[in-house]
Amino acid sequence: MKLLIKQRVFSWTDSYDIYDEDGNAKYFVKAExxxxxxxxxxxxxxxxxIGMIKQKLLTFLPAFEIEIGGMTRGRIQKQLALLRPKYEIDFNGWRVEGDFLGWNYDVYAGGRPVIHISKELFHWGDTYVIDFDDPAxxxxxxxxxxxxxxxxxxxx
Structure with a gap:
């Protein structure tokens, strides 16, 4: 199964539209x-x-908490790195590996891959494809x- 995340280019804030693999609108994101x-x-x-991503204040590098259904589920914080972005992720027991700079990476639960994420190039705004097997x-x-x-x- 796949989701396509497209950032709205002509928006005053970070906004995204998310579509299923058949092109049907499934979710949308609006920034405050x-x-x-x-x-x-x-x-x-x-x-x-269904959820919210909140920026944590008073941190040296960007950090965000992820809430789903009103409950905090985890956190992501950017780390100092020389050549490519690096993150500390405490979310759903997952581990993320890959080429963050090129936006091609995999998410693992234990040793098992659960999600593959890739960035599509040559689009207005950021466009990502999320490929996953388990609808959960x-x-x-x-x-x-x-x-x-x-x-x-x-x-x-």
């Missing part, structure tokens, strides 16, 4: 900006909020990709 950070609210196609990983995988993108954008 604050003086010292922002929050990304994730909604299903019926406009029900859909929302968590989507939230992880959005949090990593937010951490990258925060440093630009």
């Amino acid at each position: 900006m604050f003086a010292f950070g922002h929050q990304l609210h994730v909604y299903d196609s019926n406009r029900n909020e 990983d859909e929302v968590m995988g989507m939230m992880l990709v959005i949090a990593i993108d937010a951490a990258n954008c925060e440093q630009k």
Whole structure:
């Protein structure tokens, strides 16, 4: 199964539209900006909020908490690195490996790959494909990709 995440280019805030593999709108993300950070609210196609990605303040490098269903599920923080982005991830017991700079990476639960994420090039705005086998990983995988993108954008 796949999800396609497309960033809205002509938007004042970070906004994304998320489609299933048949091109049907499934989720959307709308940002809420604050003086010292922002929050990304994730909604299903019926406009029900399913989660939020909140920037943690007073951190040296960008850090975000991931909430799903009103419960904090984990955190991602960008780390100092010379050649390519590096992250500390405490989310769903997952481990992430790959080429973060090229946005091609895999998510593992234990030693088993659960999600493959790739960035599509030559699009207006960021476009990502999330490939997963278990439908239970859909929302968590989507939230992880959005949090990593937010951490990258925060440093630009």
